[in-house]
Amino acid sequence: MPADIASTSGKQSITAFAAADPVFVCVISYTATSEIPGITVAGANPDLIKYTSPADAEFLYYGKCMCVEGVPATPDGKPTPALITRTALLKGEIPSFVVDAGALVKPSVPFFSFGLDSGRNILTHAAMEKSAVKRALELGEITGKQLARLSDLVVIGESIPGGTTTALAVLTALGVDAKFKVSSSMPENPHSLKNRVVEAALARSDSMSQNAGSSLEAVALLGDPMIPSVAGIARGALSAGCRVMLAGGTQMTAVMLLLKLLDTRLRGLCIGTTKYVMDDRTSDLAGLAKAVSPETPVLTCDLHLEDSVKPGLRSFNQGFVKEGVGAGGASLAAMLKSDKITGRNLMAAIEKEYESCIESRMGQIKSG
Amino acid sequence: MPADIASTSGKQSITAFAAADPVFVCVISYTATSEIPGITVAGANPDLIKYTSPADAEFLYYGKCMCVEGVPATPDGKPTPALITRTALLKGEIPSFVVDAGALVKPSVPFFSFGLDSGRNILTHAAMEKSAVKRALELGEITGKQLARLSDLVVIGESIPGGTTTALAVLTALGVDAKFKVSSSMPENPHSLKNRVVEAALARSDSMSQNAGSSLEAVALLGDPMIPSVAGIARGALSAGCRVMLAGGTQMTAVMLLLKLLDTRLRGLCIGTTKYVMDDRTSDLAGLAKAVSPETPVLTCDLHLEDSVKPGLRSFNQGFVKEGVGAGGASLAAMLKSDKITGRNLMAAIEKEYESCIESRMGQIKSG
Numbered sequence: 001m002p003a004d005i006a007s008t009s010g011k012q013s014i015t016a017f018a019a020a021d022p023v024f025v026c027v028i029s030y031t032a033t034s035e036i037p038g039i040t041v042a043g044a045n046p047d048l049i050k051y052t053s054p055a056d057a058e059f060l061y062y063g064k065c066m067c068v069e070g071v072p073a074t075p076d077g078k079p080t081p082a083l084i085t086r087t088a089l090l091k092g093e094i095p096s097f098v099v100d101a102g103a104l105v106k107p108s109v110p111f112f113s114f115g116l117d118s119g120r121n122i123l124t125h126a127a128m129e130k131s132a133v134k135r136a137l138e139l140g141e142i143t144g145k146q147l148a149r150l151s152d153l154v155v156i157g158e159s160i161p162g163g164t165t166t167a168l169a170v171l172t173a174l175g176v177d178a179k180f181k182v183s184s185s186m187p188e189n190p191h192s193l194k195n196r197v198v199e200a201a202l203a204r205s206d207s208m209s210q211n212a213g214s215s216l217e218a219v220a221l222l223g224d225p226m227i228p229s230v231a232g233i234a235r236g237a238l239s240a241g242c243r244v245m246l247a248g249g250t251q252m253t254a255v256m257l258l259l260k261l262l263d264t265r266l267r268g269l270c271i272g273t274t275k276y277v278m279d280d281r282t283s284d285l286a287g288l289a290k291a292v293s294p295e296t297p298v299l300t301c302d303l304h305l306e307d308s309v310k311p312g313l314r315s316f317n318q319g320f321v322k323e324g325v326g327a328g329g330a331s332l333a334a335m336l337k338s339d340k341i342t343g344r345n346l347m348a349a350i351e352k353e354y355e356s357c358i359e360s361r362m363g364q365i366k367s368g
Numbered sequence: 369m370p371a372d373i374a375s376t377s378g379k380q381s382i383t384a385f386a387a388a389d390p391v392f393v394c395v396i397s398y399t400a401t402s403e404i405p406g407i408t409v410a411g412a413n414p415d416l417i418k419y420t421s422p423a424d425a426e427f428l429y430y431g432k433c434m435c436v437e438g439v440p441a442t443p444d445g446k447p448t449p450a451l452i453t454r455t456a457l458l459k460g461e462i463p464s465f466v467v468d469a470g471a472l473v474k475p476s477v478p479f480f481s482f483g484l485d486s487g488r489n490i491l492t493h494a495a496m497e498k499s500a501v502k503r504a505l506e507l508g509e510i511t512g513k514q515l516a517r518l519s520d521l522v523v524i525g526e527s528i529p530g531g532t533t534t535a536l537a538v539l540t541a542l543g544v545d546a547k548f549k550v551s552s553s554m555p556e557n558p559h560s561l562k563n564r565v566v567e568a569a570l571a572r573s574d575s576m577s578q579n580a581g582s583s584l585e586a587v588a589l590l591g592d593p594m595i596p597s598v599a600g601i602a603r604g605a606l607s608a609g610c611r612v613m614l615a616g617g618t619q620m621t622a623v624m625l626l627l628k629l630l631d632t633r634l635r636g637l638c639i640g641t642t643k644y645v646m647d648d649r650t651s652d653l654a655g656l657a658k659a660v661s662p663e664t665p666v667l668t669c670d671l672h673l674e675d676s677v678k679p680g681l682r683s684f685n686q687g688f689v690k691e692g693v694g695a696g697g698a699s700l701a702a703m704l705k706s707d708k709i710t711g712r713n714l715m716a717a718i719e720k721e722y723e724s725c726i727e728s729r730m731g732q733i734k735s736g
Contacts, residue, residue, distance in 0.1 A: 023518060061510055095517035099478075106483060110467075110507040113481045115474060139478040142429055149463035150391060150518035 002335040004343030008286055009297035017243060017270055017299065019153035022333040024089055024096040025233060026060060026326055027158045028053035029226035030104040031119035031127065034162025038193050041186050053159035054107035056082040056325045057098045063357040066108040071361045077312035079358050081324035084331060085157065087353045091341055092334030099143070101136060101229035114139040119224040122169055122201040126208065130220040133228045140232015148242035155272065155333045156233055157247035157326015160226045167254035169198045169222035174215060174257055176291050182250040183283035187319025215261035231258045234269065243268040247329020249277040253288040260293055271298045274328035276316050301331045302343045310354055370703040372711030376654055377665035385611060385638055385667065387521035390701040392457055392464040393601060394428060394694055395526045396421035397594035398472040399487035399495065402530025406561050409554050421527040422475035424450040424693045425466045431725040434476040439729045445680035446688050447726050452695035453525065455721045459709055460702030467511070469504060469597035482507040487592040490537055490569040494576065498588040501596045508600015516610035523640065523701045524601055525615040525694015528594045535622035537566045537590035541573070542583060542625055544659050550618040551651035555687025583629035599626045602637065611636040615697020617645040621656040628661055639666045642696035644684050669699045670711045671718070678722055
């Protein structure tokens, strides 16, 4: 059994997800909620937020971004988590597909389209039409069913800036106490800002709908297009008897809640993430997952990034980035597929990829 | 060995394509060349042509069309070939994906987007930019590589009205004598019209380019977005060591020619189609395939539709429709996957699907 994997439900729940043919799906999306100042650092400045998720999708396939100039890292070298995802998929020889669930800018990669608009700012508008929520679920289900026939584990990650705030809103509307529990890509988690946004959004949606407590209505009023899209893919794959890993942090508990409220059979489902989210003191993934579905295991991988020679990678253990683009789930899938892949040799591969995709280009830009 | 499969290269070439995990890809597209009166009957009237390929994609998943009212059949009951494709995929439990390569109307199904515009009318314009040809090849390759990791046979079909004319133009420009050899969905194959269109298009393109004999240039000037998209997917899958079946009639020889001129290793490639195209006296698939790549087998399936109780299905043996939406390739894949699937029991399943998806609704419309 892989040494660098832990689970909230014991060792058996880890071996239960061993997979010979995992497939990785990255759902990219957008919510205008991310434009509220202070909500996200994904995207160094507000005009760049809309490029974050397509740039992540491009990075997965090409090791560089096509839709924006420059390197997907902060000026001091903290990289996009897509670096981890890309490395894990390459090392694990895991096929990957991108799903566009309303990204504002489309990536220069082949992507599944669900024909969805981007999500509106929940502070001021309903996130999307209820018909869009249904469409995301339906087209997601078709996609999940097709993938289930080709694979024994469908791993679904996401890239949507501002997504923890919409997840918090959906969880809260549907009765889960999630305040101060959702995570952030920053060490200083802006809980009070998120809570204020969500309270205002809930007040607005209560006045708009008699039925804000129903799951589809709550997602339409307060969520984002990623949530029903990931839920749809998961539902389709689970219904075809395939196992599913929701690859992400606290946002995935909102997806899991939607699945549960749609009466999806959750056997075969897990959440997969990094140790850095699980150990985060500013959020409570384990508590949220337990509140939503106590029998669903949360698997975490230890990539030993605290021992990395690269300060940009060590920062993942210091509260920065921590997860995203399914980094934890892709790493878990690689380890679950091959005994030869461990947290430590994956870290070494990530460092090499960091040198070739991030450091070398940062140098070019500085000297260029 | 399946009794209802024949090959131009002997029995061994049939068993060489036996597959446990085939996957089906349907590439939908559009060329304004189809708007030339008399070129196509796909779409009963000119305004409907643009709905043909998205409606086919919807029919594959839902057994009905969403983007147009009515039943995808001629008034006297000749159905879309997607009926055969759908039945074969269901019976063979074969997963399927739709790729949008410039369809003018987008289907209400999940589809891979390659971000391509539809093709222009080659009589009056270059079909597309050379950069679009390159993009189709590149994004196709990525897609083919991902599918190759999940499957042992990638079957690629197409739906593009007017596609035999653009195929004829590309074949001719690249030195293959294809006049009077491309097929048609009508028993009266409008060869002289197609030849006139192609001669005029070639004269126009010769005046536009010094380099119309290069393969990418010929596709850009005279082809359609389907050709490089299918070629790209095939190239990606072949390069990853997976076998590939080009599922269609004479159009696929243009794809094969492009692959060959791009120095693709064609080992593991075949064309797969119906007996009805192969036996068609108004075209010459075997001759075209031999001229392009003599070592590539053409596999054909016999669905015994001449014995069907449904006149609409018997018409496939009388020169109508004959093939399309990868009908022959999907049928072959089902038979190659399971010994239990034969041409005759597939025909019986097609008749049942014809009753539930076509006949019952035609009755509703008449009585409604």
